[in-house]
Amino acid sequence: MPASAIQSVAVLGATGSIGTSALDVVARHPDRLRASVLAAGRNVGALLDLCRAHRPDHAAIADPAGYQDLRDGLAAAGLATRAHAGMDAITELAAGDTCQTVVAAIVGAAGLDSTLAAARAGKRLLLANKESLVLAGELLMDAARDGGACIVPIDSEHNAIFQCLPEAGARDQEPGAGEGCGRHDGLLRIILTASGGPFRGRGRTELGDVTPAQAIAHPKWSMGPKISVDSATLMNKGLEVIEAHHLFGLPGERIDVLVHPQSLVHSLVEFIDGSTLAQLGLPDMRTALAVGFGWPQRIESGVAGLDLLAHGRLDFEAPDTDAFPCLRLAYAALAAGGTAPATLNAANEVAVSSFLQGRIGFLSIPALVEQTLAALPTAPAASLEALRDADARARDCATRLSSRIRAN
Ligand code: NAD
Ligand code: MG
Numbered sequence: 001m002p003a004s005a006i007q008s009v010a011v012l013g014a015t016g017s018i019g020t021s022a023l024d025v026v027a028r029h030p031d032r033l034r035a036s037v038l039a040a041g042r043n044v045g046a047l048l049d050l051c052r053a054h055r056p057d058h059a060a061i062a063d064p065a066g067y068q069d070l071r072d073g074l075a076a077a078g079l080a081t082r083a084h085a086g087m088d089a090i091t092e093l094a095a096g097d098t099c100q101t102v103v104a105a106i107v108g109a110a111g112l113d114s115t116l117a118a119a120r121a122g123k124r125l126l127l128a129n130k131e132s133l134v135l136a137g138e139l140l141m142d143a144a145r146d147g148g149a150c151i152v153p154i155d156s157e158h159n160a161i162f163q164c165l166p167e168a169g170a171r172d173q174e175p176g177a178g179e180g181c182g183r184h185d186g187l188l189r190i191i192l193t194a195s196g197g198p199f200r201g202r203g204r205t206e207l208g209d210v211t212p213a214q215a216i217a218h219p220k221w222s223m224g225p226k227i228s229v230d231s232a233t234l235m236n237k238g239l240e241v242i243e244a245h246h247l248f249g250l251p252g253e254r255i256d257v258l259v260h261p262q263s264l265v266h267s268l269v270e271f272i273d274g275s276t277l278a279q280l281g282l283p284d285m286r287t288a289l290a291v292g293f294g295w296p297q298r299i300e301s302g303v304a305g306l307d308l309l310a311h312g313r314l315d316f317e318a319p320d321t322d323a324f325p326c327l328r329l330a331y332a333a334l335a336a337g338g339t340a341p342a343t344l345n346a347a348n349e350v351a352v353s354s355f356l357q358g359r360i361g362f363l364s365i366p367a368l369v370e371q372t373l374a375a376l377p378t379a380p381a382a383s384l385e386a387l388r389d390a391d392a393r394a395r396d397c398a399t400r401l402s403s404r405i406r407a408n
Pocket of ligand 2: 155156157240
């Protein structure tokens with residue numbers, strides 16, 4: 001891309017935590033970034049506010065019932081922004097000519113189609129929607145390679161690893177180089193750090209009656225409700241192990257997890273010569289997003305530098321998989337392969353949503369995921385249809401199990 005060109009950006013999940021952080025970075029660089037497409041789930045009011053601030057060419061709401069209000073609101077604001085509704089419209093915009101870069105920040109498996117479409121269309125893909133990698137990682141990485149897309153992971157850990165692997169930069173000088181994050185010679189293992197979430201240090205017996213409000217009060221990161229609960233159960237780290245497997249091509253045995261409560265070391269990479277590289281910074285996703293927009297250049301993110309003296313210490317401990325079995329379940333699903341990660345992800349989405357609605361307790365989240373994995377046989381992940389089928393079956397199964405828990 002010539003230095004003078006302005007990168008047009010689609011932000012999918014624009015009203016969420018990652019979406020608003022992405023737009024904050026975009027607004028800091030009017031000379032190089034412009035939001036051309038904004039898409040959200042159902043909050044028309046919040047989407048309209050963003051449209052007034054960023055004046056995109058297109059705005060899309062996934063919920064078809066929101067179309068009229070979106071169109072009228074855009075007209076009332078005197079904007080030329082075109083209104084769209086439905087997931088298909090979002091997917092079409094992700095692949096279309098109105099954006100060169102796509103920030104995939106829809107939460108859950110709902111983000112799969114648009115993420116895949118952006119990969120196939122060869123976009124620069126700032127990939128926050130980790131569930132799409134867990135559900136269909138091989139297909140997504142293949143689509144990115146075939147389409148010539150450059151994936152920059154927008155998960156603090158994977159973005160840290162991306163920054164620690166110079167090959168990632170050398171091979172992906174330009175979007176369209178088509179190597180994804182590449183494969184890396186001399187790489188021994190990856191160590192993902194985990195904050196441990198709000199319940200770090202508690203035993204299993206102390207987790208039975210924790211509330212959704214306690215679970216989403218993350219000590220270090222400000223995030224959407226689903227990923228906050230995932231952080232509290234350690235399922236987030238489990239999903240990230242599977243995410244790292246697909247992005248960096250390592251088996252589960254070479255991906256470790258280390259609890260690091262200060263959340264300043266975002267992950268580490270160990271090489272065969274005894275070197276370990278880490279990336280550090282304040283816990284603010286705008287750093288990862290700025291890496292994604294600017295790569296291989298560095299651009300300002302609005303995040304202050306790290307004053308290690310002020311923080312004083314960095315602690316590390318092993319994760320407790322007795323109290324937080326979701327991490328173990330995710331490793332097992334990765335080892336089982338095929339449709340198992342899709343089943344894990346779908347059962348977890350149902351369980352987290354039931355927990356957030358106050359219908360099941362915190363410890364029922366791992367129980368539901370484990371029982372769903374046990375109930376459904378793992379099949380080869382031969383096609384997108386097979387994965388969608390596994391996703392749908394797991395949702396049915398987990399929903400049934402959840403109502404049974406509720407009835408007891
Ligand atoms: P969030 O709940 O704050 O925002 C989710 C966004 O997705 C909203 O804009 C919502 O309108 C949109 N959305 C929800 N359902 C939709 C649907 N069916 N169709 C279209 N849009 C829909 O979530 P978040 O914390 O921003 O997380 C977004 C993604 O990024 C998740 O996959 C999460 O795991 C990942 N992620 C987030 C963080 C973080 O710091 N928040 C860090 C790493 C990865
Ligand atoms: Mg993360």
